[in-house]
Amino acid sequence: MEMRPIHNVLVAGGTGNIGPSIIQALVAANYTVSVLTRRVFISESLFGRTVRVIQTDYSLESLAPAVSGQDAVVSTLGLGAEKSQTNLLIAAAKSWSSNTRGVQRFIPSEFGIPNLDLRENPELARVLQPRIQFRHKMKDIVTKNPQLTYSGVFTRLWFDWCIKVGLLGFHLDTKSATIIDSGNETFKACDLATAGEAVAAILRKPTETANQYITISSHETTQNKILEELERYTGSDWTVMHRSGRELYAQAWESIQSGHNGWPAMLQAYFFMDRDVEKVPMDNQGSLDGNKLLGIGFCDLHTTITKLYT
Ligand SMILES: NC(=O)c1ccc[n+]([C@@H]2O[C@H](COP(=O)([O-])OP(=O)(O)OC[C@H]3O[C@@H](n4cnc5c(N)ncnc54)[C@H](OP(=O)(O)O)[C@@H]3O)[C@@H](O)[C@H]2O)c1
Numbered sequence: 255m256e257m258r259p260i261h262n263v264l265v266a267g268g269t270g271n272i273g274p275s276i277i278q279a280l281v282a283a284n285y286t287v288s289v290l291t292r293r294v295f296i297s298e299s300l301f302g303r304t305v306r307v308i309q310t311d312y313s314l315e316s317l318a319p320a321v322s323g324q325d326a327v328v329s330t331l332g333l334g335a336e337k338s339q340t341n342l343l344i345a346a347a348k349s350w351s352s353n354t355r356g357v358q359r360f361i362p363s364e365f366g367i368p369n370l371d372l373r374e375n376p377e378l379a380r381v382l383q384p385r386i387q388f389r390h391k392m393k394d395i396v397t398k399n400p401q402l403t404y405s406g407v408f409t410r411l412w413f414d415w416c417i418k419v420g421l422l423g424f425h426l427d428t429k430s431a432t433i434i435d436s437g438n439e440t441f442k443a444c445d446l447a448t449a450g451e452a453v454a455a456i457l458r459k460p461t462e463t464a465n466q467y468i469t470i471s472s473h474e475t476t477q478n479k480i481l482e483e484l485e486r487y488t489g490s491d492w493t494v495m496h497r498s499g500r501e502l503y504a505q506a507w508e509s510i511q512s513g514h515n516g517w518p519a520m521l522q523a524y525f526f527m528d529r530d531v532e533k534v535p536m537d538n539q540g541s542l543d544g545n546k547l548l549g550i551g552f553c554d555l556h557t558t559i560t561k562l563y564t
Contacts (some may be wrong), residue, residue, distance in 0.1 A: 256528070257358055257403070257460035260325040264308075264357075266290040266342055267331040269417060272446055276330060277301055277452030285457065290320055290342075296431065312338035317345035324349070326359040326457050336384050339363060343392055347399040359402045359460060362392060365449060367408055368408040368469055370539040377507045378524065381517065396465065404458050406467040407540055409444035412527060413473045416443065421518055423477055423526070424484055425487055426563065430493040434502065434526035437478035441525045445553060448472035455548035462547065470544035472553045477526050483559045499527020 268277050268289035275350035280287045289296075296307050310316045312335075321327060327346050331339050343360055350356030369386060372379035379386065389406070396402055396420040401471060416422050422443075423432040444452075452470040456463045485492055509516030544550065 257464060258325070258355075259458055260285070260359060260457045262286045262288070262324045263326045263457065264288045264290060264321060265327060265362065266325040266327065266329045266339075267335070269293065269296070269332055270332055270411045272351075272412070272449060273330040274301070275446035275450035276328060276453050277305060279447070279454045280328075280457075281305065283458070284431055285453040285454070288324070290317075294371050308452075312341050314341055314345055314348075318348065321345045321349045321357055322353065323355075325355075325359050326361070326462075327357050328361040328453060329363040330365070332383075335363070339388065340391065343395055345394050347402050350401050352401065357402060359457065360392065360396075360402060361453060361456070362388060362404065362406055364406045364467075365409050365412075367410060368467070368522075368539045368541055370467060370541060373466050377503075377526065378520070381510060381520070388550065392465050395533055397520075403460075403464040405463045405465075406451060406541070407449065407452060407456065407544070408469040408538075409452075410441070410469070410471065411443040411521065412446055412449070413443035414447075414558065416446045417480070421521065422480060423494075426482060426484070426488070428488060428493070430489060430495070431477070431481050431484075432497055432522070433477050433481065434493050434497055434499045437475050437481065437496075437526070437527040439528050440474060440476055440524055442471035443474040443525075444470055444560065448550060448553070451550055452548055455550065457553060459548070461543075467541035468544040468547065469538045469541045470548070470550060472550075473555060474552060475498070475555055475557065479555060480559075483555050487563060499523045503527065511552045523540060 263280050263285045265277055267273050288308055290308050290310050308320045329339050346357035346360050369382050392404055396404055506516035506520035545550055
């Protein structure tokens with residue numbers, strides 16, 4: 255399907271963790287960017303003067319004028335915002351009823367684990383159920399409204415954000431690390447800036463990326479390589495604790511089932527455990543290789559660590 259070029263982009267939830275990186279990349283790539291927020295007041299300096307801020311309560315009535323004139327809508331809404339995201343999708347589809355140029359691309363709030371085939375990890379599939387259900391709804395709406403298309407973006411863990419919040423297992427303040435199994439399992443992750451760059455690049459290739467999921471990475475490394483780099487950076491040996499990936503995964507799932515927050519531990523086990531211990535599908539699960547398709551290269555670990563901590 256040949257598509258018209260995308261100029262006007264509406265970003266929902268731009269005040270969150272990944273939103274600002276996506277907005278920054280879109281502005282740098284010369285899109286005309288608007289941001290949707292529930293907040294009544296946002297400082298003009300937050301996104302810069304070129305970005306228009308649109309206030310909404312995510313009702314269909316308030317979303318209709320917000321999506322009018324937009325070529326693409328990017329949702330970066332946080333967990334728990336499924337109802338708002340559904341209304342946003344419906345408003346994008348309805349934008350064609352009163353216009354000859356409605357919204358032609360919807361990017362849902364994924365930006366995490368490739369989840370097109372989680373048969374090997376039914377526990378993860380259970381946790382990600384709202385997201386998977388949204389995908390079914392989105393595909394159904396797009397089938398009924400073929401002028402609207404979608405692109406989903408998988409980033410796996412956000413490398414720079416996760417290292418700072420301790421999700422990669424490293425704590426700079428105490429110079430301590432939790433290494434899963436051998437620590438030699440290779441995993442891919444994506445910096446926030448690279449995720450933003452990918453969104454901008456996807457919208458520049460609307461035809462190739464129509465109705466596709468795309469996986470993007472900025473790093474391919476192991477926990478041991480990160481530890482080595484951090485020890486070099488801090489000039490000292492770190493305290494290392496080892497955990498069994500299989501045990502951690504089981505404990506995390508138990509914790510989730512009893513209503514506690516086992517999600518960070520489940521992610522660590524899923525990404526870092528030795529694959530000969532537990533079969534984990536680490537491939538792109540049928541999504542496109544975004545680095546190849548969009549011409550986005552990998553970052554150097556040494557440079558990233560130095561940039562993060564100086
Ligand atoms: N791969 C990773 O490592 C990783 C890490 C974290 C998150 N993620 C994923 O990335 C996506 C974005 O996450 P994030 O952490 O950037 O999001 P976030 O910071 O939690 O939320 C983003 C924005 O969404 C809006 N929002 C929140 N709840 C809402 C609701 N109920 N209704 C309407 N708007 C709501 C808020 O904007 P306003 O207040 O301005 O309206 C908020 O600033 C999610 O899909 C999340 O699962 C991935």
